[in-house]
Amino acid sequence: MQRAARMKRELKMLSENPPFGISCWPKEDKIDLLEAQIVGGEGTPYEKGIFKLEIQLPERYPFEPPKVRFVTQIYHPNIDNGGRICLDTLKMPPKGAWKPCLNISTVLTSIQLLMAEPNPEDPLMTDISNEYKYNKTVFIHHAQQSTQKYAIQTNVKNENCGLEDEENKNKKRKKLEDKTTTDDAKRVKPMEEVTNITRS
Template sequence: MQRASRLNRELQLLNKEPPPGVTCWQQEGSMDDLRAQVVGGLGTPYEGGIFNLEIIIPERYPFEPPKIRFLTPIYHPNIDSAGRICLDILKLPPKGAWRPALNISTVLTSIQLLMSEPNPDDPLMADISSRVQVQQGNILVQCQKMD
Protein backbone atom coordinates (compact mmCIF):
# COMPACT_ATOMS: atom_id res chain seq x y z
CA MET A 1 0.00 0.00 0.00
CA GLN A 2 2.86 2.38 0.83
CA ARG A 3 4.31 1.76 -2.63
CA ALA A 4 1.00 2.58 -4.37
CA SER A 5 0.43 5.81 -2.43
CA ARG A 6 3.99 6.94 -2.99
CA LEU A 7 3.78 6.21 -6.71
CA ASN A 8 0.46 8.10 -6.96
CA ARG A 9 2.00 11.12 -5.19
CA GLU A 10 5.01 11.05 -7.52
CA LEU A 11 2.83 10.84 -10.64
CA GLN A 12 0.59 13.67 -9.42
CA LEU A 13 3.65 15.83 -8.84
CA LEU A 14 5.06 14.92 -12.26
CA ASN A 15 1.76 15.96 -13.87
CA LYS A 16 1.45 19.15 -11.83
CA GLU A 17 5.11 20.27 -11.89
CA PRO A 18 7.04 18.27 -14.49
CA PRO A 19 10.74 18.95 -14.96
CA PRO A 20 11.29 21.05 -18.12
CA GLY A 21 11.17 18.86 -21.22
CA VAL A 22 9.86 15.78 -19.38
CA THR A 23 6.44 14.10 -19.54
CA CYS A 24 5.50 10.92 -17.67
CA TRP A 25 2.33 8.82 -17.54
CA GLN A 26 1.01 5.38 -16.54
CA GLN A 27 0.22 2.80 -19.17
CA GLU A 28 -3.48 1.98 -19.16
CA GLY A 29 -4.43 -0.58 -16.57
CA SER A 30 -1.00 -0.93 -14.98
CA MET A 31 0.43 0.93 -12.03
CA ASP A 32 3.88 -0.63 -12.53
CA ASP A 33 4.31 0.24 -16.21
CA LEU A 34 5.05 3.89 -16.99
CA ARG A 35 6.18 5.76 -20.07
CA ALA A 36 8.06 9.02 -20.29
CA GLN A 37 9.19 11.40 -22.98
CA VAL A 38 12.34 13.44 -22.64
CA VAL A 39 13.08 16.29 -25.03
CA GLY A 40 16.69 16.67 -26.15
CA GLY A 41 18.28 19.71 -24.53
CA LEU A 42 19.12 22.93 -26.36
CA GLY A 43 22.66 23.05 -27.67
CA THR A 44 23.11 19.27 -27.46
CA PRO A 45 23.32 16.77 -30.31
CA TYR A 46 19.84 15.62 -29.23
CA GLU A 47 18.21 19.06 -29.56
CA GLY A 48 14.75 18.80 -31.07
CA GLY A 49 14.54 15.05 -30.49
CA ILE A 50 11.79 13.42 -28.46
CA PHE A 51 12.96 10.29 -26.69
CA ASN A 52 10.52 7.72 -25.33
CA LEU A 53 11.39 5.72 -22.22
CA GLU A 54 9.89 2.69 -20.53
CA ILE A 55 9.77 2.73 -16.74
CA ILE A 56 9.02 -0.46 -14.82
CA ILE A 57 8.36 -0.03 -11.11
CA PRO A 58 9.64 -3.02 -9.10
CA GLU A 59 7.66 -4.57 -6.24
CA ARG A 60 10.15 -3.23 -3.68
CA TYR A 61 10.02 0.40 -4.92
CA PRO A 62 11.20 2.77 -3.44
CA PHE A 63 13.75 0.44 -1.85
CA GLU A 64 14.80 -0.66 -5.36
CA PRO A 65 15.26 1.74 -8.26
CA PRO A 66 12.88 1.80 -11.21
CA LYS A 67 13.99 -0.12 -14.31
CA ILE A 68 14.27 2.40 -17.13
CA ARG A 69 15.27 2.00 -20.75
CA PHE A 70 15.09 4.07 -23.90
CA LEU A 71 12.53 2.91 -26.45
CA THR A 72 13.78 5.48 -28.97
CA PRO A 73 17.19 4.59 -30.46
CA ILE A 74 19.89 6.99 -29.29
CA TYR A 75 23.58 7.33 -30.12
CA HIS A 76 25.13 7.79 -26.67
CA PRO A 77 28.11 6.24 -24.83
CA ASN A 78 26.07 5.52 -21.68
CA ILE A 79 23.02 4.02 -23.42
CA ASP A 80 23.28 0.74 -25.32
CA SER A 81 21.42 -0.44 -28.41
CA ALA A 82 18.76 -2.14 -26.22
CA GLY A 83 18.10 1.20 -24.50
CA ARG A 84 19.72 0.25 -21.18
CA ILE A 85 21.16 3.21 -19.30
CA CYS A 86 24.42 3.32 -17.35
CA LEU A 87 23.58 5.75 -14.55
CA ASP A 88 24.59 5.28 -10.91
CA ILE A 89 21.20 6.22 -9.45
CA LEU A 90 19.59 3.35 -11.38
CA LYS A 91 21.65 0.83 -9.37
CA LEU A 92 21.62 -0.20 -5.73
CA PRO A 93 24.70 0.35 -3.56
CA PRO A 94 27.53 -0.52 -3.29
CA LYS A 95 28.02 -0.03 -7.05
CA GLY A 96 25.10 2.34 -7.42
CA ALA A 97 23.72 5.42 -5.71
CA TRP A 98 19.97 4.68 -5.52
CA ARG A 99 18.33 5.77 -2.27
CA PRO A 100 14.63 5.54 -1.35
CA ALA A 101 14.59 9.34 -0.99
CA LEU A 102 15.06 9.64 -4.77
CA ASN A 103 12.03 9.66 -7.05
CA ILE A 104 11.03 9.24 -10.68
CA SER A 105 11.23 12.98 -11.36
CA THR A 106 14.82 13.08 -10.07
CA VAL A 107 15.75 10.05 -12.17
CA LEU A 108 14.24 11.52 -15.35
CA THR A 109 16.03 14.82 -14.73
CA SER A 110 19.29 12.88 -14.25
CA ILE A 111 18.73 11.03 -17.53
CA GLN A 112 18.14 14.34 -19.28
CA LEU A 113 21.38 15.66 -17.77
CA LEU A 114 23.24 12.52 -18.88
CA MET A 115 22.04 13.20 -22.42
CA SER A 116 23.56 16.70 -22.19
CA GLU A 117 26.75 15.57 -20.48
CA PRO A 118 27.79 12.02 -21.45
CA ASN A 119 30.17 10.20 -19.13
CA PRO A 120 32.78 8.62 -21.44
CA ASP A 121 34.65 7.23 -18.40
CA ASP A 122 31.78 4.82 -17.57
CA PRO A 123 30.51 3.69 -20.97
CA LEU A 124 28.09 0.99 -22.01
CA MET A 125 29.15 1.58 -25.60
CA ALA A 126 32.97 1.73 -25.65
CA ASP A 127 33.16 2.52 -29.38
CA ILE A 128 30.91 5.56 -28.97
CA SER A 129 32.79 6.60 -25.84
CA SER A 130 36.11 6.68 -27.66
CA ARG A 131 34.56 8.87 -30.36
CA VAL A 132 33.13 11.24 -27.75
CA GLN A 133 36.56 11.66 -26.21
CA VAL A 134 38.21 12.29 -29.59
CA GLN A 135 35.62 14.04 -31.74
CA GLN A 136 32.65 15.79 -30.14
CA GLY A 137 31.44 16.94 -33.58
CA ASN A 138 31.17 13.34 -34.80
CA ILE A 139 28.46 12.72 -32.20
CA LEU A 140 26.25 15.39 -33.75
CA VAL A 141 26.56 13.78 -37.19
CA GLN A 142 25.74 10.31 -35.82
CA CYS A 143 22.74 11.63 -33.86
CA GLN A 144 21.33 13.30 -36.95
CA LYS A 145 21.65 10.03 -38.90
CA MET A 146 19.40 8.33 -36.33
CA ASP A 147 16.53 10.81 -36.84
Protein backbone atom coordinates (compact mmCIF):
# COMPACT_ATOMS: atom_id res chain seq x y z
CA MET A 1 0.00 0.00 0.00
CA GLN A 2 2.80 2.37 0.98
CA ARG A 3 4.77 1.50 -2.15
CA ALA A 4 1.74 2.16 -4.38
CA ALA A 5 1.04 5.56 -2.81
CA ARG A 6 4.71 6.51 -2.97
CA MET A 7 5.02 5.50 -6.64
CA LYS A 8 1.88 7.40 -7.56
CA ARG A 9 3.51 10.58 -6.21
CA GLU A 10 6.88 9.82 -7.82
CA LEU A 11 5.44 9.07 -11.26
CA LYS A 12 3.39 12.26 -11.11
CA MET A 13 6.55 14.22 -10.30
CA LEU A 14 8.48 12.49 -13.10
CA SER A 15 5.68 13.24 -15.54
CA GLU A 16 5.26 16.90 -14.58
CA ASN A 17 8.88 17.80 -13.86
CA PRO A 18 11.29 15.20 -15.29
CA PRO A 19 15.07 15.70 -14.98
CA PHE A 20 16.67 16.87 -18.23
CA GLY A 21 17.19 13.98 -20.67
CA ILE A 22 15.28 11.48 -18.50
CA SER A 23 11.82 9.94 -18.83
CA CYS A 24 10.13 7.15 -16.87
CA TRP A 25 6.75 5.38 -16.95
CA PRO A 26 5.04 2.19 -15.67
CA LYS A 27 5.52 -0.94 -17.77
CA GLU A 28 2.21 -2.59 -18.72
CA ASP A 29 0.47 -0.49 -16.01
CA LYS A 30 2.37 -2.34 -13.27
CA ILE A 31 3.26 -0.33 -10.18
CA ASP A 32 6.35 -2.46 -9.39
CA LEU A 33 7.89 -2.45 -12.86
CA LEU A 34 8.98 0.69 -14.68
CA GLU A 35 10.71 1.58 -17.91
CA ALA A 36 13.00 4.57 -18.32
CA GLN A 37 15.10 6.29 -20.95
CA ILE A 38 18.25 8.34 -20.51
CA VAL A 39 19.58 10.49 -23.34
CA GLY A 40 23.38 10.35 -23.60
CA GLY A 41 24.92 13.59 -22.36
CA GLU A 42 26.41 16.16 -24.71
CA GLY A 43 30.19 15.90 -24.92
CA THR A 44 30.20 12.27 -23.70
CA PRO A 45 30.81 9.13 -25.82
CA TYR A 46 27.09 8.40 -25.37
CA GLU A 47 25.89 11.63 -26.98
CA LYS A 48 22.75 11.29 -29.17
CA GLY A 49 22.14 7.78 -27.84
CA ILE A 50 18.87 6.81 -26.18
CA PHE A 51 19.44 4.21 -23.47
CA LYS A 52 16.54 2.15 -22.17
CA LEU A 53 16.44 0.91 -18.59
CA GLU A 54 14.21 -1.39 -16.56
CA ILE A 55 13.38 -0.68 -12.91
CA GLN A 56 11.98 -3.26 -10.47
CA LEU A 57 10.61 -2.04 -7.16
CA PRO A 58 10.89 -4.42 -4.20
CA GLU A 59 7.96 -4.94 -1.87
CA ARG A 60 9.68 -2.87 0.84
CA TYR A 61 10.44 0.12 -1.39
CA PRO A 62 11.43 2.85 -0.41
CA PHE A 63 13.14 1.07 2.51
CA GLU A 64 15.01 -1.05 -0.04
CA PRO A 65 16.57 0.33 -3.23
CA PRO A 66 15.08 -0.37 -6.65
CA LYS A 67 16.78 -2.88 -8.96
CA VAL A 68 17.83 -1.05 -12.10
CA ARG A 69 19.44 -2.46 -15.23
CA PHE A 70 20.27 -1.19 -18.69
CA VAL A 71 18.25 -2.83 -21.47
CA THR A 72 20.30 -1.04 -24.12
CA GLN A 73 23.87 -2.30 -24.25
CA ILE A 74 26.44 0.29 -23.13
CA TYR A 75 30.24 0.31 -23.05
CA HIS A 76 31.04 1.50 -19.53
CA PRO A 77 33.40 0.50 -16.66
CA ASN A 78 30.55 0.37 -14.11
CA ILE A 79 27.90 -1.39 -16.22
CA ASP A 80 28.29 -5.01 -17.27
CA ASN A 81 27.05 -6.86 -20.37
CA GLY A 82 23.86 -7.86 -18.55
CA GLY A 83 23.05 -4.21 -17.86
CA ARG A 84 23.78 -4.41 -14.12
CA ILE A 85 25.02 -1.15 -12.59
CA CYS A 86 27.64 -0.63 -9.88
CA LEU A 87 26.40 2.46 -8.07
CA ASP A 88 26.34 3.32 -4.34
CA THR A 89 22.77 4.63 -4.40
CA LEU A 90 21.53 1.23 -5.60
CA LYS A 91 22.98 -0.62 -2.59
CA MET A 92 21.92 -0.84 1.05
CA PRO A 93 24.26 0.45 3.77
CA PRO A 94 26.90 -0.16 5.02
CA LYS A 95 28.37 -0.84 1.54
CA GLY A 96 25.85 1.34 -0.25
CA ALA A 97 24.28 4.75 0.20
CA TRP A 98 20.56 4.05 -0.33
CA LYS A 99 18.17 6.03 1.88
CA PRO A 100 14.34 6.01 1.90
CA CYS A 101 14.39 9.76 1.14
CA LEU A 102 15.90 8.98 -2.29
CA ASN A 103 13.57 8.30 -5.21
CA ILE A 104 13.50 7.07 -8.82
CA SER A 105 14.24 10.57 -10.11
CA THR A 106 17.42 10.87 -8.02
CA VAL A 107 18.47 7.31 -8.96
CA LEU A 108 18.12 8.01 -12.69
CA THR A 109 19.94 11.33 -12.31
CA SER A 110 22.79 9.51 -10.49
CA ILE A 111 22.98 6.97 -13.35
CA GLN A 112 23.04 9.80 -15.88
CA LEU A 113 25.94 11.37 -13.94
CA LEU A 114 27.74 8.00 -13.79
CA MET A 115 27.45 7.74 -17.58
CA ALA A 116 29.17 11.13 -17.89
CA GLU A 117 31.73 10.45 -15.14
CA PRO A 118 32.59 6.74 -14.77
CA ASN A 119 34.19 5.48 -11.54
CA PRO A 120 37.11 3.28 -12.65
CA GLU A 121 38.04 2.50 -9.01
CA ASP A 122 34.85 0.46 -8.48
CA PRO A 123 34.41 -1.32 -11.82
CA LEU A 124 32.19 -4.15 -12.99
CA MET A 125 34.18 -4.41 -16.23
CA THR A 126 37.90 -4.50 -15.36
CA ASP A 127 39.14 -4.37 -18.97
CA ILE A 128 37.02 -1.32 -19.76
CA SER A 129 38.10 0.30 -16.50
CA ASN A 130 41.80 -0.15 -17.34
CA GLU A 131 41.14 1.21 -20.81
CA TYR A 132 39.40 4.26 -19.29
CA LYS A 133 42.30 4.86 -16.86
CA TYR A 134 45.28 4.22 -19.15
CA ASN A 135 44.06 4.70 -22.72
CA LYS A 136 41.09 7.06 -22.65
CA THR A 137 41.16 7.79 -26.39
CA VAL A 138 40.59 4.09 -27.16
CA PHE A 139 37.87 3.92 -24.49
CA ILE A 140 36.04 6.90 -26.04
CA HIS A 141 36.30 5.32 -29.51
CA HIS A 142 34.88 1.98 -28.30
CA ALA A 143 32.11 3.68 -26.29
CA GLN A 144 31.12 5.80 -29.31
CA GLN A 145 31.07 2.71 -31.55
CA SER A 146 28.86 0.87 -29.06
CA THR A 147 26.52 3.87 -28.77
CA GLN A 148 26.23 4.10 -32.55
CA LYS A 149 25.47 0.39 -32.83
CA TYR A 150 23.05 -0.10 -29.94
CA ALA A 151 21.64 3.28 -28.92
CA ILE A 152 21.45 5.29 -32.14
CA GLN A 153 20.77 2.71 -34.87
CA THR A 154 17.44 1.88 -33.22
CA ASN A 155 16.44 5.53 -33.35
CA VAL A 156 17.19 5.66 -37.08
CA LYS A 157 15.21 2.46 -37.60
CA ASN A 158 12.24 3.95 -35.71
CA GLU A 159 12.46 7.11 -37.80
CA ASN A 160 12.43 5.00 -40.97
CA CYS A 161 9.41 3.10 -39.65
CA GLY A 162 7.75 6.46 -39.12
CA LEU A 163 8.48 7.42 -42.72
CA GLU A 164 7.12 4.09 -43.94
CA ASP A 165 3.97 4.62 -41.88
CA GLU A 166 3.56 8.06 -43.42
CA GLU A 167 4.03 6.61 -46.93
CA ASN A 168 1.42 3.94 -46.20
CA LYS A 169 -0.97 6.61 -44.93
CA ASN A 170 -0.43 8.63 -48.11
CA LYS A 171 -1.04 5.55 -50.27
CA LYS A 172 -4.26 4.74 -48.40
CA ARG A 173 -5.36 8.36 -48.66
CA LYS A 174 -4.67 8.38 -52.45
CA LYS A 175 -6.52 5.07 -52.87
CA LEU A 176 -9.51 6.47 -50.99
CA GLU A 177 -9.47 9.65 -53.09
CA ASP A 178 -9.32 7.62 -56.32
CA LYS A 179 -12.20 5.41 -55.15
CA THR A 180 -14.26 8.48 -54.23
CA THR A 181 -13.63 10.01 -57.67
CA THR A 182 -14.64 6.74 -59.39
CA ASP A 183 -17.80 6.46 -57.28
CA ASP A 184 -18.72 10.08 -58.07
CA ALA A 185 -18.21 9.44 -61.78
CA LYS A 186 -20.53 6.44 -61.59
CA ARG A 187 -23.21 8.47 -59.86
CA VAL A 188 -23.17 11.23 -62.54
CA LYS A 189 -25.16 10.05 -65.59
CA PRO A 190 -23.82 10.93 -69.03
CA MET A 191 -25.55 13.99 -70.64
CA GLU A 192 -26.94 11.89 -73.50
CA GLU A 193 -28.61 9.53 -71.02
CA VAL A 194 -30.14 12.46 -69.12
CA THR A 195 -31.45 13.99 -72.37
CA ASN A 196 -33.09 10.69 -73.39
CA ILE A 197 -34.79 10.41 -70.01
CA THR A 198 -36.12 13.99 -70.38
CA ARG A 199 -37.52 13.31 -73.89
CA SER A 200 -39.32 10.22 -72.64
